[in-house]
Amino acid sequence: QSTRPFVAEELKPENGDDNLATWLYRQGFDVWLFEYRTSAILESSKLPCTLDDIAANDVPAAVDRVLDCLRLEKKLAQATPAQIYAFGHCVGGASLAMSLLGGYLQYPNSDGSKPGYGKLAGVVFSQIQMYLVGSASAQTRMGLSALARDALGIEYFRLSAAERQATPFESLLDRLFASLPMEPGQECPHERFRFQPHPDTCTCKRMTGIVSRLIHHPRILTQTHERLPLYYGRANTSLLVHGSRCVEHERLVNADGQNVYVTEDNIRRHLDLPIALLHGDQNALFA
Numbered sequence: 001q002s003t004r005p006f007v008a009e010e011l012k013p014e015n016g017d018d019n020l021a022t023w024l025y026r027q028g029f030d031v032w033l034f035e036y037r038t039s040a041i042l043e044s045s046k047l048p049c050t051l052d053d054i055a056a057n058d059v060p061a062a063v064d065r066v067l068d069c070l071r072l073e074k075k076l077a078q079a080t081p082a083q084i085y086a087f088g089h090c091v092g093g094a095s096l097a098m099s100l101l102g103g104y105l106q107y108p109n110s111d112g113s114k115p116g117y118g119k120l121a122g123v124v125f126s127q128i129q130m131y132l133v134g135s136a137s138a139q140t141r142m143g144l145s146a147l148a149r150d151a152l153g154i155e156y157f158r159l160s161a162a163e164r165q166a167t168p169f170e171s172l173l174d175r176l177f178a179s180l181p182m183e184p185g186q187e188c189p190h191e192r193f194r195f196q197p198h199p200d201t202c203t204c205k206r207m208t209g210i211v212s213r214l215i216h217h218p219r220i221l222t223q224t225h226e227r228l229p230l231y232y233g234r235a236n237t238s239l240l241v242h243g244s245r246c247v248e249h250e251r252l253v254n255a256d257g258q259n260v261y262v263t264e265d266n267i268r269r270h271l272d273l274p275i276a277l278l279h280g281d282q283n284a285l286f287a
Contacts, residue, residue, distance in 0.1 A: 001039075001040050001090075001231050001232050001233065002035060002039045002040040002041045002042075002231065002233065003021075003033035003034065003035055003039070004040075004041075004230060004231050005019075005020075005231045006019060006020045006021045006033060007019050007021045007022070007033070008224060008227070008231075010221060010223035010224055010227065011221075011224075017221075020087075021033060024087075029085070032062075032066050034058075034059075034062045034092070036054050036058040036059070036062070036092070036095070037049055037053070037054060037058055038054070038091065038234075038236055038239060039233075040159075040160070040231070040232060040233020040234060041233065045156065045233060045234045045236060046155065046156055046234060046236075047155070047236075048155055048236065048237075048238040049236060049238060049239060050238055050239060050242045050254075050255040051091070051094055051095050051098055051239065051242050051243070051246075051252075051255070052098065052242070052254050052255050054091075054095035054098075054099075055095045055096075055098035055099040055102055055104065056099070056102065056104060058095070059095055059096055059099040059104065059105070060099060060104040060105060063084065063086070063105055063119050063120070064119075066084055067082050067084060067119060070082050070084065081107045081117040081119075082119075083118065083119060083120060083121035084119070084120065084121060085120065085121050085122045085123070085124075086120050086122075086123045086124070087123075087124045087126065088123070088124070088125055088126065088128075089126040089127060089128075090126070090127050090128055091128070091239065091243070093125040093126050093127060093128040093129060094128040094129075094243070094246070094252060096123065096125070097125060097128075097129060097130050097252055097261070098252055098261050100120065100123065100270055100271070101130070101252070101261040101262060101263075101266040101267070101270055101271070102260070102261060102266070103266070103269070103270060105118060105119045105120055105270075106118055106119065106270070107119060118270070118272070118273060120273060121273065121274075122273055122274035122275070122276075123273065123274075123275055123276075124275075124276045124277075124278060125275070125276070125277050125278070126278040126279075127278065127279060127280075127283065127285070127286065128286070129277050129279075130251060130252055130261070130262045130267075131250060131251050131252075131262065132246060132247065132250060132251065132252075132286050133247075133250055133286060133287040134247035134250075134285070134286060134287070135212060135283075135284055135285055135286060135287050137212045137213065137284060137285075138211070138212045138247060138285050138286065139247065141210065141211065141212060141244075142244040142247060142248065143244070144210065144240075145210075145237045145240035145241045145243075145244060146237075146241050146244070148237050149237035149238060149241060154237055155236070155237060155238070156234040156235060156236050156237060157206070157210050157234065157235040157237065158170065158206075158233070158234055158235075159203055159206050159207050159210070159232045159233060159234065159235050160199070160203055160228075160229040160230070160232055160233050160234075161174075161199040161200075161202035161203045161206065161229055162199040162203070162229035162230070163229070163233070173206070173209065174202055174205065174206065176209065177205040177206060177208065177209030177210075178205050180205075180208065180209060183213070183284075185217065185218055186213065186215075186216075186217045187217065188200070188201040188204050188205075188217065188225060189201075189217075189222045189225050189226075198226075199229045200225050200226045200227070200228045200229055203228045203229045203232055204225070204228055207228075207232060210235060210240075211235070211240075211285065212284055212285040213284040213285070214284070214285060215228075216280070216282050216284075238255075241255075242255045245257045
């Protein structure tokens with residue numbers, strides 16, 4: 001997805017709702033939103049990549065950009081080891097954790113060696129963190145992405161049903177996903193409407209069929225559900241394959257399945273900072 005859900009316009013303070021970016025701003029934070037390479041609004045989301053690529057390149061570059069602007073605004077010397085807080089959700093949380101544990105978010109020591117002083121003052125991991133256990137539905141889908149990429153040559157799934165007319169293959173998948181069993185109370189708002197197109201329902205079904213159920217329908221506004229084709233876009237199969245390997249090992253691993261991130265040494269060296277974990281008790285993707 002992109003960062004659009006974090007500035008969702010349908011969430012109104014007068015109705016007791018607030019999007020995340022606005023809420024943080026009201027708490028006094030200067031909020032930056034980061035569109036990395038798999039963002040639904042970027043053409044780069046069509047290209048194969050892994051979580052390793054985002055962790056080693058995209059996240060450190062974004063953190064450095066914010067810190068440079070902060071030092072310039074506060075008239076600090078360029079070498080000043082300033083810090084910021086970070087919030088990472090889903091793939092953003094996984095890649096942020098990998099970047100942190102990989103030592104990419106540390107200032108070099110005075111002798112040029114690493115690690116040094118950390119660039120993050122604190123971090124929030126939402127939905128995905130260092131250790132993860134896939135739900136039953138997530139584990140049954142683990143081989144789908146590898147099959148699509150390696151056997152069918154599919155580089156990405158189009159989760160948004162509003163991007164363009166469905167191909168014959170996508171239409172076949174849509175019919176398959178619409179036939180999957182549904183948990184009680186998890187119907188889409190327009191589930192029974194047959195006479196008008198509702199791309200949000202199709203988008204929701206694609207998300208559920210390819211990844212797992214990502215929406216808890218009793219808690220979502222109808223207006224938000226209708227904007228799912230805008231909020232969600234392409235799902236990179238190489239990224240999904242990497243995610244499946246993490247689910248298989250029940251921790252963040254690299255694209256080859258090696259435990260290079262969540263080691264005792266990395267935890268001791270890089271996680272000496274405040275950490276908050278956000279995880280819904282009705283999360284259908286991770287147990």
